[in-house]
Amino acid sequence: MAFxxxxxxEVLYEPIAITDFKDFAEEYIVRPPYQRKTVWSRKKQQALLDSLFRRYYIPRIVIREVRLSxxxxxxxxxxxxxxxxxxQAFLADELRLPASLGDVNPDLPGKNYSDLPVDIRKFVMKELKYNADLVKGIEDPHSVEHQRTASEIFWRLQQGESLNYMEIAHARLASRVRNFIVKYGDDYDFDYINYRPIDRNPHKHKFFRVYARDNxxxxxxxxxxxxxLxxxxxxxxxxTDKAxxxxxxxxxxxxxxxxxxxxxxxxxxxxxxxxxxxxEIFKDDPMVDENYGIKEMKVEYFVISVYLLVRHLAQYYVLDDKEKALVYEFVLAFHKRWNKPREQDTDILVFSDNRQQSKAETETRDRIMRQLFFEYARDENHAILVKDSRRxxxxxxxxVIYxxxxxxxQQCLAEGKPEVEAQVSWSEFEADHVLPHSKGGQTDVENGQVLCRLHNKLKSNTI
Structure with missing residues (x-):
């Protein structure tokens, strides 16, 4: 019995004319959902064009057939x-031929595709091809197993590339967490219904406008x-990356x-x-524009520490505009101190020494930044109101409130509705804070009111 x-x-060989990628571009998904979008340098692009015109060997491209219906x-x-x-860039006149092709034909260097003589354009259309391996049999775009196999082929072909842990995790298309962070953190989107890449992500979180690290x-x-986490x-x-x-x-x-x-x-x-x-805290910094965030918000472990501080303050303290401004000024002052530490500044030196992503080092940074923030608030004579711990x-x-x-x-009445329409049954009513808990409102009957579920939800979404 044979093994x-x-x-x-199945893999089938197929030569593809390079003009197909322009003439029938809609038939090709050049950026599948498990890949990041990368851009070669102009030098590397022109080196490829040089190889094409010289008929040099170019590795095969790998294409999967995906069945939509x-x-x-x-x-x-x-x-x-x-x-x-x-x-595609060359055929669209967005990329010129390199000067290195002068020894092949003097009409080639520096030319756009449309500027080439007719005989050379005919050569491009008829002779320049990519050899392709066409993968068949893993064609269901909604199959976890088929997508896993396709991404596995991709990884194995990238062995010569240096993929980081997130680029590998990005290919886990069936992970709900992966989909969440891609939706709010990636620059691009993917339409799974029509199975098409989208070159702009409308869901990307606005925080990344102030985050100065590129993606x-x-x-x-x-x-x-x-x-x-x-x-x-x-x-x-x-x-850590592993976590x-x-x-x-x-x-x-x-x-x-x-x-x-x-x-x-x-x-x-x-x-x-x-x-x-x-x-909200950092958006009005003059350094923020459509291309760049705040230089102080660039180093990942520093930003994580700022997040922990803001998270703690939001949980236990009232953060109105004055408090947000205080946090903003503190972060800039802390960064300046952290960027040029003095030998006797023990807190900052310990903060810098604990830059890894382990729990112990993250806790150390959190403790130091929180401690220095409250010292800063004290020095600024800024008293921060503590929230009622009972929500x-x-x-x-x-x-009593009912x-x-x-x-x-009370909101129905404020909108002019008659009492018969404002009536809420005991099982349906919501006991609401008149002065919101997030604004320092106490959880006692003097600060309570009756709201219907709709108005309580609307108020929660507004706060």
Whole structure:
């Protein structure tokens, strides 16, 4: 009996004219959802054009056939993104031929495609081809197994490349956490229904307008994942690369591809809420524009420490505009002190020495930054109001509040509704803080009112 393992897919050889990538561009998915978008340098692009015109060997591109319906397929580029992007740029007159081709033909150097003589353009159309391996048999875009196999082929073809842990984790398409951080941290989006890449991500969180680190190696996704671990654990924790990878792997689901429901989880909501607050604190810095954030908000472990401080303050203290301004000024002052530490500045030296992402070192940085913030507030004569530690009204208080207002929603009455429409049953009413808890409102009957569920929800969304 012969050893003969079953093949997971079939590979067929096919030469493809480079002009196909322009003339039939809609048939090719050049950036699949498991790949990051990369851009070759102009020098590297022109070197490829030189090789094409000289008929030098160029490695095969790898393409997967993806079936969209019973009668429609599309071609997904597993390997060859930049080789295809280069010829597309050349054929669109966005890339000139290199000077190095002068010894091949004096009409070539510096020319756009449309400027070439007709005989050379005919040569390009008829003779210049990429050799391709066409992968068939893993064609279902909604199959976790098929997508896993496609991404596995991609990884193995990238062995000569230096992929970081997040670039590898990015290919875990069935992970709900992966989908969450991609939705709010990536520069690009992907339409799984029509199976098309989208070159702009409308969901990207506005916090990244103030974060000065670029996303070339998925650093924005990395930061989101580390902050999510903090929210899951409720404070400083192990946020190493390994911890992030394990989190992404353990949230893989059978229906995970294109699944963005993780954003409804408590910890995900908390993360987005705290990032909103971070943005509010730093958005008006004059350094912020559409291309760059604040230079003080660039080093990841420093930003994580700032996040922990803001998270703590939001949880236990009232943060109005004056407090937000205080946090902003403190962060700039801390950064200046941290950037040029003095030998006797023990706190800053210890902060710098604990730059790794382990729980112990994260806790140390958090303790130091929090301590120095309250010293800064004291020196600025700024008293910060502590929130009432008790958020919910107890049963006795709920009864008093309901009886006091005769079960009438106060917001419904304020909108001019008659009492019969403002009436809320005991089982449906919400005991609400008149002065919001987040603004320092106390949880006692004097600060309580009756609201219907709709108005309580609307008020919560506004605060």
């Amino acid at each position: 003969n393992p079953r093949k997971e897919y 019973e009668d429609q397929t599309i071609r997904e580029v597993i390997d060859g993104q930049q080789r295809i992007a280069t010829v 070339g190696r998925m650093q924005h996704l990395s930061l989101l994942a580390r902050l999510l 903090i929210e899951i654990e409720g404070g400083p924790t192990d946020t 992030v990878s394990e989190l992404i792997d353990r949230t893989t689901a059978e229906d995970g591809i294109g699944n963005t429901t993780y954003e409804n989880e408590k910890q995900a909501k908390a993360l987005l809420k705290n990032l909103n607050l971070m943005y 919910a009204f107890n049963e006795a208080e709920r009864i 009886r006091r207002y005769n079960g009438l929603c």
